[in-house]
Amino acid sequence: MKQFPKAGWFWYLCALYIFEMAWAEKFKLNKQLIKSVLEAGFNTPKEIQLKTLNRIIGGQDVVAIGAEGCGKTTVLVLATLNRFKHSADGVPKALILAPDQEKVFELLAQFDRLNRNKTIRLVSLHPGQTTEQNMDDLAEGADIVVATPDRARAIYLKLGLNLNKVDFFAVDDAQLIVKKGLQLPVVELANSIGRAQRLIFTEVMHARLEKMIAPFMLQPATIEVEEMPDEQLPVHPQMLYHVPNFGTKLNLLNLFLHDEELITKTVVFTNTRLTAETVYKSLSNKLRKAVVMINPLSFEYNKVNNIEEFKIDGSLRVLIVANESGAESDVTGIPFIIHLDLPAEKEIYIQHIENHNIDADDETLALTFATDLELDQVRRIEQATGQKMQRAELPEDLVIEKDRKQKEEEKEQAKAKKHIKPDPNQYVPGEAFHEKKPENSKTYNYSSGTKAKMNMKKKHG
Structure with a gap:
């Protein structure tokens, strides 16, 4: 009976070693993080982690797309913590944006769970605190800032958030940020940061999200995982x-x-x-x-x-x-x-x-x-x-409505045209005037080589 606990402990150590090697062989994570991952119960890496973590550690800009619970947040936290090899210096190096206060708290909880480097100081900025409290927290020193976009922008405009040394910028749950209409502060903050690695984590990608990230994401690696559960519910088609x-x-x-x-x-x-x-x-x-x-x-x-x-x-x-x-x-x-x-x-x-x-x-x-x-x-x-x-494809005879914003812009443009008074000194072509055909209008200064090619096409086309 006394031998059983020893045998059990031996097999536990063997399993722990195997799991540790699974992380150590696949990723360039520091030893502290690998121990933290195993203690948190993440024995084997998930698909999203296998496909994105080494790219991020290597400094590449990444857009990671995956369903809720696939491990995106863990990737973000590990990638952020892995940048701090030794003691931190209290100046923001990483800015992470989340859609709301609840998501900020979830990120902070995961950082607390995986972080063993206690010299790293995390500061959160969200509507649950006053701006004065936020600025006081930042003044005491911050290495990683986790914030909602609107609050981070407000503190930045008050000169309380220093972005000069930020070299790691990430947006978590980006699809919810778009849903809440917080695209503008995200873009402004991203563009206020100099050279930095930029990451986007989202459940889905669509046109509005693409429009938000276009100004600050240049040729990122887009990685999507499609993990579906084995068990299927009986549902109608x-x-x-x-x-x-x-x-x-x-x-x-x-x-x-x-x-x-x-x-x-x-x-x-x-x-x-x-x-x-x-x-x-x-x-x-x-x-x-x-x-x-x-x-x-x-x-x-x-x-x-x-x-x-x-x-x-x-x-x-x-x-x-x-x-x-x-x-x-x-x-x-x-x-x-x-x-x-x-x-x-x-x-x-x-x-x-x-x-x-x-x-x-x-x-x-x-x-x-x-x-x-x-x-x-x-x-x-x-x-x-x-x-x-x-x-399903949309029917060909379906009428696509314009968005309300687009309609308002067109109305404003129409009103502006009505209020423009004609300039009496401006030449207005008479009845004998004929506009040039589009193919005859000169809108470009072509080089001699280009003109020669165009003439060859006309002769032999």
């Missing part, structure tokens, strides 16, 4: 329509539902009753009494008390349900389930699309409309179900 905005969502919904032969009995889910009423008004112009709601805000709309009432009424084609209404959502037997909005809690979505009778011939199809800002929710749903939604 899903199709994803990626659209630019809510207006286009409405146009797509109308396009589908006005085809009575293609789309039959349908339940449309929105997040709020206000949105549900907007959808109702959009559809009722043509569908009339065939569209109904559950618990509408106004008594003037057609309504049913529950989904069962909708199912048995053959005159009804479309039911609009707001997730906030608290109505039960048993959509079993409904041919089409459309999510115009994605609920904040993925469990609500999964409840709607779960297939409770997998042995039956499944004729239910789940359609999801998502903008750039909802793609991270799509990814979390896919991780939870173990299945990717099938990406």
Whole structure:
């Protein structure tokens, strides 16, 4: 009996050595960090760590894309701590931005978990503190600053945050930063930093995020991991329509539902009753009494008390349900389930699309409309179900609505043109004037060699 603990301890040391070698052989991490990683329970590196950590340690700019829980934050913390070989000097060398106070705290907790170099001083900047407190903390010395973009920018403009020696700039959960509309302070802070390594960690990549990072990320290595769980939930077939905005969502919904032969009995889910009423008004112009709601805000709309009432009424084609209404959502037997909005809690979505009778011939199809800002929710749903939604092409006859900002800019430009008074001294061409054709207009000064090539094309083209 006395020999068992010794044998157990021996095998534990052997396993610890194997795990240590798994990290030491793959990454150029200092020994303190490798010990911290093993003590934290990270026995083997994850895919995102295998694909990104050595690139980051080597000084490369990286955009890392992966689902929630894939290990992105651990990569960021390890890469940051590995830059501090010896004692720190109290001047910010690393600036890490996170979308909100909660995410800042999560990063700080992971730093505390993995950091053995107690000379490193971390300072956090977030709305839970006063700006005076933030500036006092920075004045005492900071090596790593973890902050929300708006608070970091505010302190920087007050000359409280010194960016002169920052050589490591990272943005964590970048998709949430875009969702919160914090792109401008991120870009301003990035551009205020001189030569530095720049990292982006995000769950998804889309046009708005690409636009945010374009001014300060030059030819980064983009690495995406697609880790899906082995277990799959039984769900109805899903199709994803990626659209630019809510207006286009409405146009797509109308396009589908006005085809009575293609789309039959349908339940449309929105997040709020206000949105549900907007959808109702959009559809009722043509569908009339065939569209109904559950618990509408106004008594003037057609309504049913529950989904069962909708199912048995053959005159009804479309039911609009707001997730906030608290109505039960048993959509079993409904041919089409459309999510115009994605609920904040993925469990609500999964409840709607779960297939409770997998042995039956499944004729239910789940359609999801998502903008750039909802793609991270799509990814979390896919991780939870173990299945990717099938990406669908948008119909050719779909009207793509312009964004509100674009519409406002065009209105302002139109107003400005109206208020411009013609210059009486400016020459205005008369009726005999003919504009040159585009191919004849001279907009460039071509070299003699280029002109020769152009003439050869005209002669022999």
